[in-house]
Amino acid sequence: MYFGPASRLGISRFDETPPIEWIPGRSNAEIEEIITAVYRQVLGNAYVMESERAVVPESQFRSGEYSVREFVRAVAKSDVYMSRFSDCPRYRFVELNFRHLLGRAPNSYDEMKAHSAILDAGDFDAEIDSYLDSDEYQNVFGDNIVPYIRGYKTEAISHMVGFTHTFQLVRGAATSSFKADLAGKSPKLNSLVINATATAVTAPGNTFRNPPIDPRTRLGAGADEQGKVYRIEVTGYRANKLNNISKFRRSNQVYMVPYEQLSETYQRIHKQGGSIVSMTAV
Template sequence: MVFGPASQLGVSLFEETPPLERFPNSSSEDLDVIIRAVYRQVLGNAYVMESEQAVVPESQFKSGELSVREFVRALAKSAAYSSRFFETSPRYRFIELNFKHLLGRTPEGLEEMRSHSTILDTKGYEAEIDSYIDSDEYQNAYGENIVPYYRGYKTAPERTMVEFTHMFAMLRGASSSDFKGSLAGKSAVLNKYVIQEIPVPIIPPSGGSVGDGWAFQEPDRTASTSLVGGGEQGKVYRIEVTGYRTKAKVNQISKFRRSNQVYFVPFSRLSEKYQSIHRQGGIISSITPV
């Protein structure tokens, strides 16, 4: 089950679409639907040009020579996948995307990331792809003829809240594209959060109006944070703010140079700062005591 309203979390389409499976009596139209679904899943919803289509594996799949699992393997080893996610991305970005595309979840922790990094070092790119598709987990979840789908956002026994929140950092709604990257660009989204096993705020995907919410991106080390007032009144609170935009036009970025900022505010000035942020067009993603 989904923890919270699927529509607000950006996963309603995934919830409303049942898994696709190839059957012995699947029609030509059914196979075309499955092929499109495999492209969408494996290539992270990226646009695929005609010249990038896996023509031979498609033909073999339609003729029954390849199962869904083997078609997934062929596409994940294709130049279209390699050029998008391997050749142009840092190692841990590539690995976290492999988990997302091929197993439908995020890495469980640092050791899992390290093991796949070792496979890349010692056995190479194709062995890394095989390590997901040949795993017992893949077989148990999808078998030979189910198209892989996103599972990591669902609550389940033995799944920690950390993993649950990490999936939402990677899954920014049904219209997002992994090829274009996240707010972090081509950098790994989960790197330090996986290493330190830190949960992240669950923020609705970016929308068409100011109130729809934006994903928060941690400022880099060169970005300044602000301490508002002193801490003489006791607790200090950390406020994460996203998507500063003007109120004049939808989605127009305001005069603020950075759209993600962090403030440290004493309790006595919390209400004042809260109102100030909203007047300036910011979206508060979280308020936590320091």
């Protein structure tokens, strides 16, 4: 299936930027670039204030006491990482750890359960170590390569479902793990991973949040063997102006619509300011 150019998928920066690697003889400026890249990846592309930097691990990395992997470990176990992500629900925290430390979405529910079990034991450090000490991390990044987003590449995933899940976690280089994401701190992949359900891959700015209902359930009049029903994903809803000052964005929506109501629903969606992302027969 053709998905279009990287720029339309929001991965052009990731696709066009080669892996950043420490090698002996790097200049001070290049070392600073590595440090910046580690913060960007491990903290989910969030802005880091000077007071939040891991000063001691930075110094140890500059002096050669720490490899890139050990510096990544220090940042992932830091207070700033804890303050940003540890108060997320369990599975949201796990899926973000996959994004930050392995550069991909979880491949299966078994992966999610294994990491959840570590957290159930109350061992945050062991959860971070389980990614950094894994064979996958060693084979892909080793000791000297900064982790990077790679879930859209075939060697990082085992099936198409994992490919689509990556785009639930990463929606363009300008977004962070929370910024421009309707889910916020709520889990995004929990039911999707459990049921091995693929999701729509949409352009950046149209991040689609999976609805709470089962998308394969037939609903409404005409939803039987006598007629087709269509699943319509809609994004970009905006409410009317509030006190004539501003607008606010509403959550994306899913509609299950019998064939005979498609035209009416289509007109209503556009009249309300929505944008149809996909329309699929169920």
